Amino acid sequence: MSATSIIFYFLATFILAAAILSVTTRKIFRSAIWLLFSLIGIAGLYFWLAVEFIAAVQIVVYVGGIVVLIIFSIFLTQQSGKEMPKVSSSRILLSALAIFFGFALTYLLIYQNGFRIENKYFDSDIERIGTHMLATDNTGFALPFEVVSILLLAAMVGCIVIAMKSKPIEK
Amino acid sequence: MFLKKYLQDIYYAVKSLLIGMRRTGYYFTHHKEIITQQYPDNKDSLSLPERFRGEVVMIHDENNEHACTGCTACELACPNATIKIITQIDTTPEGKKKKALNTFVYHLDLCTFCNLCIVACPTDAIKMANTFEHSVFDRSKLTKILNKPDSKIRAGIE
Amino acid sequence: MPSLENIADIIHTWLNITFNSTTALLIELVIVAVSAIGLFSMLGLILIMMERKVSAYMQVRLGPNRVGPKGMFQTVADTLKLMVKEGMTPNGADKFLFNLAPFIVMIVAMVILAPLAFAKNFQLWDLNIGILFVASVSSVSVIGILMAGWASNNKYSLLGAMRSGAQIVSYELSAGLSIITIVILTGSLKISTIIQSQSDGWWIFKGHIPALIAFVIFIIAVTAETNRAPFDLAEAESELTAGFHTEYSGMKFALFFLAEYVNIFIVCVLGATLFLGGWMPLHFGTDTRFNELMDYIPSSLWLFGKTFFLIFIIMWFRWTFPRLRIDQLLNLEWKYLLPISMFNLLLTTLMAIMGWHF
Structure with a gap:
């Protein structure tokens, strides 16, 4: 076994273990922390694949953004320090079934199609990613980029409208 | 005017912060101003202020x-x-x-x-x-x- | 003349001759880890000493002056004290997370060290997205603080962690925008390219007013991000005893304390790299005699000199300005720094397109 595959299996085990712990722990804050480790592991996987840009974005968006927001909402929730009640057995059964079918579907897809290995050079140069993102020709992604920007802008305006205090009407 | 007040605020903030930094910078470079008495060492030459209440x-x-x-x-x-x-x-x-x-x-x-x-x-x-x-x-x-x-x-x- | 580059080369060739390449790589990894830890502990000793002396002189005092010549070994004595102290874990704490948090903060600081260039051709990992990597990984350290605050099961810790989180998340924006200003001028995220682009003058000189504004905003934002006064609400002694590390003692407290200083060092290296040319000596245009004279000073000295200059400025802030209130803190970020840095970004883009910089 080469060093690369050792690192891959290590990362994969880390991600899976953290993910399982994240759904089985009964303390909600620990659950968020395990989710964080799982996401960091995925970022590590991206680094392993040498797509540094995606890895860094994964850390910025998921770890630095989403998990911090989750932790903040946990902080602001009442009684979040207490242990959650035990899950009922019917729920465990149902989730086990869901996991089983999901796994079966994935396995079936992989078994039937297999992984195609292409020795194509994978271009992850940050400059070209940037140019592609804002190019207006056929290969560019300027339109989706702008659409996403407008969506985020709408979300931001919505946040401000919700958070804004309406001034009391003066008589 | 809003913009004028905004810029004025920034100007005065920076100015007042720089005044503070000039004072501490002065103390940092002028070691003669240090008022600490190295007490047990300078027992002989120790001079306490007139209004010290012992x-x-x-x-x-x-x-x-x-x-x-x-x-x-x-x-x-x-x-x-x-x-x-x-x-x-x-x-x-x-x-x-x-x-x-x-x-x-x-x-x-x-x-x-x-x-x-x-x-x-x-x-x-x-x-x-x-x-x-x-x-x-x-x-x-x-x-x-x-x-x-x-x-x-x-x-x-x- | 021995430089860091030569020493690294000699070790690398010797290891590759003596062992096979895999073993040599592993040994090199160990050497890197050990020297990183060594650098951190040295930084801790030096920076804490420096802080205490600077604060003393600014407050017209003498500072530590008993242990060793001029009190130089005071921090060594303090470290020894912290090492032999008991690291207690409170009863009501979430023990696992409580013990994990200081290590998270420390590991994050170590990971950020990877893409930083300390001297000419002396860099651990010159990756494609150097600056983005630093910016992204540094956002993880807030998790360690939040974790410490929550796991302590103490109201002061929780409040401190909340404040710290709000502060770091908001000031990351203007720090990022001021970093982007330089990235626009350079056209690259790679740290070696950024430094190379300053071979004929540092960006703070070449970039005129926009670079200067970006520099000031960067310094303010990183002071806030490292939770230092005047932005030290997260550990405001008079209100929250010590904020998120109230319950920590012994070596675990020392790790938090060390992480604060290491983070200052890292952001100052980053500031020196972006605005003051990293290890690049002071060069002015085509004046070759002056440039050659400056080249005689080793590149590592240049970097550490610039870094310590920035650290001194940050310490100067700390011992001059009073602490901000939380609403003032958020006002400063969202009403002043962010609009200014966005406007500054536009100005820089215009300047880069028109080629107005040198």
């Missing part, structure tokens, strides 16, 4: 005379009963009876050095001394008698 003492002149009339104004002014004045009744040569000081008891261990007794004294008989090395091995040594033995009141002080 302990209460009674002023005696060269004739072993003080100015305390035993009026107990300081005892009344003291917030935590540091001073206890024991008086006696003297008989003057004319045969008049007069209250005079017998013993001025001063509990250094109770004193907070608030200076109220000195302010209260009508005859300026007591003052704050500069001494500060008060540590002793026995608490009873902190109870002091301020008037020196055989001292008497200066003539002419009522």
Whole structure:
């Protein structure tokens, strides 16, 4: 076994273990922390694949953004320090079934199609990613980029409208 | 105008912060300004400020005379009963009876050095001394008698 | 003349001759880890000493002056004290997370060290997205603080962690925008390219006013991000005893304390790299005699000199300005720094397109 595959299996085990712990722990804050480790592991996987840009974005968006927001909402929730009640057995059964079918579907897809290995050079140069993102020709992604920007802008305006205090009407 | 006020705010903020930084920068580069006394090393050359409050003492002149009339104004002014004045009744040569000081008891261990007794004294008989090395091995040594033995009141002080 | 580059080369060739390449790589990894830890502990000792002396002189005091010559070994004594102290874990704490948090903060600081260039050709990992990597990984350290605050099961810790989180998340924006200003001028995220682009003058000189504004905003934002006064609400002594590390003692507290100083060092290296040319000596245009003279000073000295200059400025801030209130803190970020840095970004873009910089 080469060093690369050792690192891959290590990362994969880390991600899976953290993910399982994240759904089985009964303390909600620990659950968020395990989710964080799982996401960091995925970022590590991206680094392993040498797509540094995606890895860094994964850390910025998921770890630095989403998990911090989750932790903040946990902080602001009442009684979040207490242990959650035990899950009922019917729920465990149902989730086990869901996991089983999901796994079966994935396995079936992989078994039937297999992984195609292409020795194509994978271009992850940050400059070209940037140019592609804002190019207006056929290969560019300027339109989706702008659409996403407008969506985020709408979300931001919505946040401000919700958070804004309406001034009391003066008589 | 909004923009003008905004820029003005930034200008004044930066200006006032720079004034503060200039002051600390001045102190950082001018080590002569340092006021720290390296106490046990400079015991000989140590000079304390005039108004430093170390302990209460009674002023005696060269004739072993003080100015305390035993009026107990300081005892009344003291917030935590540091001073206890024991008086006696003297008989003057004319045969008049007069209250005079017998013993001025001063509990250094109770004193907070608030200076109220000195302010209260009508005859300026007591003052704050500069001494500060008060540590002793026995608490009873902190109870002091301020008037020196055989001292008497200066003539002419009522 | 021995430089860091030569020493690294000598070790590398010797290891590759003596062992096979895999073993040599592993040994090199160990050497890197050990020297990173060594650098951190040295930084801790030096920076804490420096802080205490700077603060003393700014407050017209003498500072530590008993242990060793001029008190130079005071921090060594303090470290020894912290090492032999008991690291207690409170009863009500979430013990696992409580013990994990200081290590998270420390590991994050170590990971950020990877893409930084300390001297000419002396860099652990010159990756494509160097600056983005630093910016992204540094956002993880807030998790360690939040974790410590929560796991302590203490109201002061929780409040401190909340404040710290709000502060770091908001000031990351203006720090990022001021970093982007330089990235626009350079056209690259790679740290070696950024430094190379300053061979004929540092960006703070070449970039005129926009670079200067970006520099000031960067310094303010990183002071806030490292939770230092005047932005130290997260550990405001008078209100929250010590904020998120109230319950920590012994070596675990020392790790938090060390992480604060290491983070200052890292952001100052970053500031020196972006605005003051990293290890690049001071060069002016085509004046070759002056440039050659400057080249005689080793590149590592240049970097550490610039870094310590920035650290001194940050310390100067700390011992001059009073602490901000939480609403003032957020006002400063959202009403002043962010609009200014966005406007500055536009100005820089215009300047880069028109080629107005040198």
